[in-house]
Amino acid sequence: xxxxxxxxxxxxxxxxxxxxxxxxxxxxxxxxxxxxxxxxxxxxxxxxxxxxxxxxxxxxxxxxxxxxxxxxxxxxxxxxxxxxxxxxxxxxxxxxxxxxxxxxxxxxxxxxxxxxxxxxxxxxxxxxxxxxxxxxxxxxxxxxxxxxxxxxxxxxxxxxxxxxxxx
Numbered sequence: 001x002x003x004x005x006x007x008x009x010x011x012x013x014x015x016x017x018x019x020x021x022x023x024x025x026x027x028x029x030x031x032x033x034x035x036x037x038x039x040x041x042x043x044x045x046x047x048x049x050x051x052x053x054x055x056x057x058x059x060x061x062x063x064x065x066x067x068x069x070x071x072x073x074x075x076x077x078x079x080x081x082x083x084x085x086x087x088x089x090x091x092x093x094x095x096x097x098x099x100x101x102x103x104x105x106x107x108x109x110x111x112x113x114x115x116x117x118x119x120x121x122x123x124x125x126x127x128x129x130x131x132x133x134x135x136x137x138x139x140x141x142x143x144x145x146x147x148x149x150x151x152x153x154x155x156x157x158x159x160x161x162x163x164x165x166x167x
Contacts, residue, residue, distance in 0.1 A: 001045060003037040004126065014126040016076075017042075017103060023072055028052055029059075042119070087129055090164075095128035096138050097163035100148070104156045116154045 001024060003016040015037055018024055024039050029052060050058070059066045079102075086095050103116050121135040128135070142148045142160065149155040 002040045002042050002123065004040065005037050012126050014123055019105065029055060092128055092130040092134050093138050094164050096124060096135060097160050099124060099127045100156050101160055106158065116156065119154060
């Protein structure tokens with residue numbers, strides 16, 4: 001799922017990409033009256049809708065579930081803070097490298113995904129706050145350096161991490 005926001009001029013920013021086991025709509029638990037973002041499926045998706053009263057009951061009564069939910073929310077908050085710091089201090093090239101690695105769930109699972117579902121350069125641009133032209137330029141550079149490939153889908157080489165670590 002892609003979570004995005006659109007400004008008054010129609011410019012879209014992708015604020016999160018969610019995957020299996022992730023939560024969305026948690027603002028309704030605390031009476032968030034205005035939806036802040038729009039969720040769009042970018043791959044075939046199955047969702048489980050949990051009514052607010054049932055979610056609150058489960059958080060109080062099901063300790064394993066509430067531990068999982070709290071852990072997820074803290075992790076998502078950390079990723080949001082990291083994304084803000086990334087936006088404020090890093091170049092668009094480093095932000096793109098980080099976004100591609102995060103899409104593979106690098107650091108969130110023992111074995112990162114080897115390839116990604118179809119992700120447009122426009123969506124990547126919205127994720128990192130730059131233009132599609134800049135994304136295209138860096139994707140071409142990453143391909144030439146062997147960090148990514150396009151055989152049967154977008155393949156990410158974990159060595160792309162060197163782009164983020166290199167000053």
